[in-house]
Amino acid sequence: MPRTGASDEPRRSANWEARRDAIIDTSAGVFARGGYHATGIAELCEVNGLGKGAFYHYIGSKEELLAAIHDRVMDEVLLSADRVAQAGGSPSAQLAMLGDELLDIIFRYPDHVWVFLHEFPALTGERAEKFRLRRREYERSVEAVLQAGIDAGEFRDVDPRLTALAWLGMHNYTYLWLKARGRLSARDVAKAFADIFVRGIAGSPAHR
Amino acid sequence: MPRTGASDEPRRSANWEARRDAIIDTSAGVFARGGYHATGIAELCEVNGLGKGAFYHYIGSKEELLAAIHDRVMDEVLLSADRVAQAGGSPSAQLAMLGDELLDIIFRYPDHVWVFLHEFPALTGERAEKFRLRRREYERSVEAVLQAGIDAGEFRDVDPRLTALAWLGMHNYTYLWLKARGRLSARDVAKAFADIFVRGIAGSPAHR
Numbered sequence: 001m002p003r004t005g006a007s008d009e010p011r012r013s014a015n016w017e018a019r020r021d022a023i024i025d026t027s028a029g030v031f032a033r034g035g036y037h038a039t040g041i042a043e044l045c046e047v048n049g050l051g052k053g054a055f056y057h058y059i060g061s062k063e064e065l066l067a068a069i070h071d072r073v074m075d076e077v078l079l080s081a082d083r084v085a086q087a088g089g090s091p092s093a094q095l096a097m098l099g100d101e102l103l104d105i106i107f108r109y110p111d112h113v114w115v116f117l118h119e120f121p122a123l124t125g126e127r128a129e130k131f132r133l134r135r136r137e138y139e140r141s142v143e144a145v146l147q148a149g150i151d152a153g154e155f156r157d158v159d160p161r162l163t164a165l166a167w168l169g170m171h172n173y174t175y176l177w178l179k180a181r182g183r184l185s186a187r188d189v190a191k192a193f194a195d196i197f198v199r200g201i202a203g204s205p206a207h208r
Numbered sequence: 209m210p211r212t213g214a215s216d217e218p219r220r221s222a223n224w225e226a227r228r229d230a231i232i233d234t235s236a237g238v239f240a241r242g243g244y245h246a247t248g249i250a251e252l253c254e255v256n257g258l259g260k261g262a263f264y265h266y267i268g269s270k271e272e273l274l275a276a277i278h279d280r281v282m283d284e285v286l287l288s289a290d291r292v293a294q295a296g297g298s299p300s301a302q303l304a305m306l307g308d309e310l311l312d313i314i315f316r317y318p319d320h321v322w323v324f325l326h327e328f329p330a331l332t333g334e335r336a337e338k339f340r341l342r343r344r345e346y347e348r349s350v351e352a353v354l355q356a357g358i359d360a361g362e363f364r365d366v367d368p369r370l371t372a373l374a375w376l377g378m379h380n381y382t383y384l385w386l387k388a389r390g391r392l393s394a395r396d397v398a399k400a401f402a403d404i405f406v407r408g409i410a411g412s413p414a415h416r
Contacts, residue, residue: 034245035243035244035245035246037245118326121241158404159400162392162397163400163404165381165382165385166378166400166401166404169377169378169379169382170374170377170378172377173373173378173381174377177373184370189370192367192370192371192374193374196366196371196374196409197408198408199410200403200407200408201404201407
């Protein structure tokens with residue numbers, strides 16, 4: 001999978017990349033449980049089974065690690081939006097697909113998403129700006145689907161920005177319970193949510 | 209306002225209570241910005257303008273402070289559910305009222321809600337259990353309104369638990385943006401959200 005959000009270090013070997021990814025994933029769990037600010041490099045080295053020198057061979061700083069955790073999620077989220085846009089279909093079907101993909105990512109990356117949603121204020125400077133732009137890019141994808149539906153009369157004349165935020169809240173908030181509750185799969189939840197949301201913004205039948 | 213979630217210390221003077229509340233509110237801001245784990249008692253004393261001895265005169269421990277921040281939000285949230293239940297009205301109207309009250313609380317307590325949603329795993333033992341029960345109590349209030357609507361045919365036959373989680377996500381997630389965006393008031397947002405949600409779960413006209 002292309003790592004569109006990869007940081008600016010030079011390309012290394014596949015082994016180096018794989019080891020770095022493993023460190024990112026393990027560290028996401030540590031941050032999720034202990035918090036970003038309260039977790040030190042020493043602890044990160046220990047859980048990853050690395051000395052300090054080896055750790056810095058893979059990751060330039062604790063903040064670079066945090067940015068990499070964000071990118072892991074945002075790469076997938078933005079790719080999902082691209083896939084949905086390319087798949088075409090009605091705005092209702094596209095909104096349902098976006099939700100299905102988003103809940104699948106939240107389900108597969110519970111620690112990353114926890115860190116992502118809780119620790120983003122710890123990113124600074126260019127990293128904060130890059131994250132803000134990527135997050136905004138995804139929001140715009142959702143807004144574009146809503147606007148297409150409004151233009152086609154398939155959705156009523158809602159505020160696309162506010163409605164996208166409502167949709168994002170409904171879906172993103174599943175990070176708190178989707179993992180723990182085995183009763184329903186991510187796909188079942190996405191289906192029920194799409195059903196509520198698409199009916200909730202449906203245009204009047206006369207206009208469809 | 210009754211402090212139904214007050215901790216188990218003996219009743220003190222109104223002055224003591226007011227000073228304690230001020231410490232809770234100020235500390236919520238500190239936790240929201242710096243994180244619970246990374247904030248020490250020394251810093252809490254400094255921002256509250258208190259020596260260590262004076263600080264402990266009001267708050268027994270850092271975790272008691274965290275629990276008090278939770279209670280501040282949960283007291284209001286549970287009172288709002290009581291008010292809505294007592295007000296009566298159709299399930300659709302009750303759901304809209306619940307949302308209106310919830311967004312008003314999120315709008316008025318941005319720091320407390322940030323801490324509430326991010327740091328609840330730091331509560332331990334009885335405090336964690338009490339918080340879990342109070343949170344569950346509120347969820348049940350939302351589920352009860354949904355079930356009443358289903359029973360009356362006003363709502364279609366949705367899963368009340370899953371639908372309550374969808375509703376909670378849509379509303380709770382506003383903590384990330386409701387404060388910063390001045391374009392719409394909490395009340396406007398609540399109205400738009402209720403409109404989406406009530407239409408989304410509406411029963412077929414034939415059954416209403």
